[in-house]
Amino acid sequence: MRFSLAVGFAAAFTTANAQLRGFNYGSEFSTGAAKQQVDFEYEFNAAKSLPGTSGFTSARLYTMIQGGTTNDPISAIPAAIATGTTLLLGLWASAGAASFNNEVAALNSAISQYGTSFTDLIIGISVGSEDLYRISPTGINNLSGAGAEPSELEAYIGQVRSAIANTGASGKPVGHVDTWTAWVNGSNSAVVNACDFLGMDAYPYYQTTMANSISTSKATFFDAYDATVGAANGKSVWVTETGWPVSGPTKNQAVASVANARTYWSEVACTLLGSVSTFWYTLQDAQPATPNPSFGIKPAGDLMAVSPLYDLSCPAGTNGAAVAAL
Template sequence: MRFSSSLLAAAAIITTTNAQNGYKGFNYGALFNNQAPKAQADFEYEFKAAKALPGTNGDFTAARLYTMIQGGTTNSVLSAIPAAVATNTHLLLGLWASAGDAQFANEITALKAAISTYGTAFTNLVVGISVGSEDLYRITPTGIANKAGAGAQPKTLINYISQTRSAIANTGLAGKPVGHVDTWTAYDNSSNSAVVSALDFLGMDAYPYFQTTMANSIANANSTFYDAYDATVRASQGKPVWVTETGWPVIGATQNQAVANAANARIYWEDVYCSLSAKKVNTFWYMLQEAQYGNPSPDFGIYGAGDLSTLTPRYSLTCSGSAKPRL
């Protein structure tokens, strides 16, 4: 794939502007809800839909990924990578770290292959690399072990972070920030401070909807979220905190005081997303569409099931200026 110098220059200007304003994006899984792998065309379709979201001024130009590996393969490059190159979508890369050393070695292999295959057309789009996702949360007594893996110990993550830095040394990704994504409770746990010391940034996941031991009604959601954010900042050792997952479901069971519906999702968007945007915090929302078909519960999707080109958002995405910031 060839790129003219003028197109590359334009992309560089867009990248600089987005970095100054804080990257805005969604989380994108590698599989559909029936576990079928997404193809390049599927990712392009989603990335284009995010950029065309009404009420957002085309601000959603970034994507957070969980893995570098294409579904159904051992270590082939995830099809989201060429899709991002084709659509000029910025990337927060993810390397899955909860499945053991051999699987992580495959993540590194796919990362190196992406660099060599797509060159600067790929590396210039990368805003950061996350080594793992909620691995520390999974190993805690309250964590949820699942079929994707039961977590990773701090010393294991530190080793994987070191491997990642070695893999990108002397490549187009050299100097890109290397971080980790986990729940705010994992960062608030001092036993994980050695992991924080090894990071360039902290990716924080926080969902007031699920915080059932706290006052978690939508009226308190802004305060509950920023309590989590502030706790992460205190644990960050002065490093940047990115919001890598948050949102409010449109469909789902009532969790303590938290009620899932479109009206509450709209309030959460206004109070949390709009305030983060105003403060230029890198933010990756959960999520654009929970499932293309089926009836997931809870369902955090801005779009419901179906063809994105025929759907309208479930609630308004404009920022009215009435957000309740607490940063």
């Protein structure tokens, strides 16, 4: 059954953070070198100055740990403080309990080190990213790597709640990010129940078992969104990853191209922005190598100098059109 898009948006409008707009930011370059504070500041400032749009002042992270350290806080935090960027924090949850303990240690260290300058910027804390997808039959077939069981994620969410109690981060929403297919799987209901919000990742480009051309992508995405809202038991649903590649292989009927990425932005991003908390994938793919497929709005090169690969303005009458006028 397809849930009403209007019903899904009505639920999204009830959230306090319904108009957050941002991108996803990895912790490393394609060489494996860790990003430093100056690198994150550069990216956060570039997101704020994108021509054709505005309001991209939030960042989603995947880990709390600075690359090359055991549990030092990621340098994206002082970069966010310096640039006024709000943060959807991420704690990696697919490497076992010892690794997760280091994620929590980094979170606690950041709270102690930066105080309210940091905690005031936290808009949510995601415990894990696509861990349930990776243990699903599809994830296993796609060699997606280690994941985490629902019981593990439920315990990790409780661990984070305990860690932030009586700190400046107390009361911040704690949730989990996963694919829409994981959220609508009833066997994962314990994770839904443990969350304050659900982060949904959905890519029609990769949905190769169904019609997935660019002409069907809007309907396919919002079917996934509505189904996730229907499985959320009234919890807020944030769009934590979506996008269309500018280059790469054809997946069933899905063709990667700049033109199709523009169409997807116009039909999906411009509908979401201003209505649902959205973290687009992505501002720029990891430098210096360009992955295949590539989802970057900006091509490789100077983030401040190179122009977006396609027009980011939104058609009149869409939710995103108001964003561009802010």
